[in-house]
Amino acid sequence: MATVSLSKGGNVSLTKTDPTMKKVLVGLGWDARSTDGQDFDLDASAFLLGENSKVRSPEDFVFYNNMRAAGGAIEHTGDNRTGAGDGDDESLKVNLDTLPADIAKIVFVVTIHDATARSQNFGQVSGAFIRLVNEESGKEIIRFDLSEDASTETAMLFAELYRHGSEWKFKAVAQGYKGGLSSVCAEYGVSAN
Amino acid sequence: MDLIQGGNAPVPALPLTVRVISGGDVDVSAFRLYENNKVQDGVDMVFYGQPRSDDGAITLEGESLNTSFNVNLGAINAAVQKIAFTATVDGGQVIGNLRTLKIQVEQGGNVLITCDVPMNGRSEAALILGELYRRNAEWKFRFVSQGFNGGLKPLAEHFGVDVADEPAPTPTPTPTISLQKVTLSKDKPTISLTKQGDKFGKIRINLNWHRGSTHKGFSLFKRDNGVDLDLGAFVRTNDGDRNVIQALGSRFGSLNHSPFVELQDDDRTGDSTDGEWLFVNGNQWENISEVLVFAFIYEGVPNWESTDGVVTIHLEGQPPIETRLTEGHSGHGMCAIARLINNGGTIKVERINRYFTGHQQMDEAFDWGFRWKAGSK
Structure with a gap:
């Protein structure tokens, strides 16, 4: 089975593409450190959203300080501080079968840590991608290579998984935000400081 | 328009000037990058040692504090996806020591885009300042401002340029780009050379040519149907003195005294197989303003095609620079080969390759103002 390659705005049915897939590994990657001048720390996070496109509670925001949510149906596998390595820089595991029914959508967002202080943005990041792997078979099912001509955005909504x-x-989004993680939090009803 | 680092903006597909202005000495370079963000060849780099791309679409002007690239976007090869502009400092300096550094894009004298590099805490010795890149059939400019603490070497390697290993320890090692031999041609007529160390050392200029089949013991230069080419130079020193250096009239010059240019004794015995040599004392380069190198056919029919003359300029620690005497004009026995011009301390080598009937015509063409009479050696 070949990987389905999406372009921006495209969507595909997971259920039809790989009916056996119950546990999804969501891998995200980027190449921010083609250079070695300043540290770049990119973080992946996920928002579990209800029908109203808001989180049910702040616990539905999965990030480096909240690695598990929805009773373990979604789990962040950890922070990669350098972006080194060819494969996924960060990944999250989603168990489709155990996700509560009132979660209608999961959005996957990548943000640049301390972007404002370090004057960093997605204009300096290349080779970003998000991919879905069937955790049980190990096969890559769907891949979206972001070819955005990003500029001063400091947060990027890569893709969303929805009922x-x-x-x-799964929908390829590639929507940038200039206000970093806090502006994304605000959009989805998470009050962060 | 001001960009912040990471920002981008569209630019018109017109001839543009990309200017780098700095508060301290900096070397700027441009790299032509293809699909994989790499160069294909050493010719994809435009820098002080190679100030013009092979297609002439990118040329470098100025130096040090204000350098500009003229980029003719319409003439850029379709396979080139990106042109990256970089700044490097050497001698243990970092970009942050420059105090100010900016790159701007100009078109027709108007500044379209200005990018000020934030200097606070800049630890890099080499920085990718910005890039012109293709995006959906148009050109854009991105202010990159990312770099390498290790300087030119990791930067060049990042773009896929082979970099020769640094030479044996010197107080301030400067990585040398391995370009092997540099050939000056009609399409790429000039090169500028900067010092590798304190001084240029002895600059050796060789003229060699094809003498047909060689018979041991016979004169190689003086065959019945052969030609004797003589190498010579007009030299202008900084005090305004003009000198003719050539075997004719035994004006061999001097390496250690003004005009600091010396012709090796004309070897007419046939023992020499490596042609004629002219030496320029590069350690006195500050006293020389111009050296015009020429060759003339002392004996034989002016037929440059069959002569197949090659002039090679050797500088210590630099790749040899070669130019061929082609496109010769039969009947014209004199060839102005190249000029070495003192351009603010650097040596600008300019290929000329123009043919004249004699010394006087060449003199007039380049406005040297000698008085001429016939002579014999």
Whole structure:
């Protein structure tokens, strides 16, 4: 089975692409450190959203200080501080079967840590991608290579996983935010400081 | 428009000037990058040692505190995806020591984009300042401002340029780019050379040519149907003195005294197989303003094609620079080969390759103002 390659705005049914997939490994990667001048720390996070596109509670925001949510149905595998390595820089595990029914959508966001202080942004990041792997078979199912001509954005919504009837679908988004993680938090109803 | 680092903006696909202004000495370079963000060849680098791309679409002007690249976007090879502009400092300096550093994009005298590099805590010795890149069939400029603490070597390697290992320890090692031999041609007529150490050392200029089949014991230069080419130079020193250096009239010059240019004794015995040599004392380069190197056919029919003359300029620690005497004009026995011009202390080597009927015509063409009479050696 070949990987489905999405371009911006495209979506695909997970259920149809790989009906056996119950546990999804969401891998995110980037290449921010083609240079060695300043440290770049990019963080992946996920927001579990209800029908109203807001989190049910702050616990539905999965990030480096809150690694598990929804009773373990989603789990962050840890922070990679350097972006080194060819594969995924960070990943999250999602168990589709055990996700509470009132979670309609999961959005995956990458932010640059301390972006303002370090004057960093997605204009300085290249080779970003998000991919879905069937955790049980180890096969890559869907991949989205962000070819955005990003500029001064400090947060980037890579993609979203959402319910569509009885199916799960995956949509390639690549939406940038200039206000960093806090502006994304505000959008989804998480009050952060 | 001011960009902050990481920002980008569209630019018109017109001839542009990309200017780098700094508060201290800096070397700027441009790299032509292809699909994989790498160069294909050493010719994809435009820098002080190679100030013009092979297609002429990128040229470098100025130096040190104000350097500009003229970039003719319409003439850039379609396979080139990106042109990256970089700044490097050497001698243990870092970019942060420059105090100010900015890159701007100009078109027709108007500044379109200005990018001020934030200097606080800059630890890099080499910085990718910005890049012109193709995006959806148009050109854009991005203010990159990312770099390498290790300087030019990791920067060049990042772009896929082979960098020769640093030479044996010197107080301030400067990585040398391995360009092997530099050939000056009609399309790439000039090169500027900066000192590798304190001084240029002895600059050796060789003229060699094809003498047909060689017979041991016979004169190689003086075959019945052969030609004797003589190498010579007009030299202007800083005090305004002009000198002719050539075997004709036994004007061999002097390496250690003004005009600091010396012709090796004309070897007419046939023992020499490596042609004629002219030496320039590069340690006295500050006293020389120009050396015009020429060759003339002393004996034989002016037929430059069959002569196949090659002039090679050797500088210590630099790749040899070669130019061929082609496109010769039959009947014109004199060839102005190249000029070495003192350009603010650097040596600008300019290929000329123009043919004249004699010394006087060449003199007039370049406005030297000698008085001429016929002579014999």
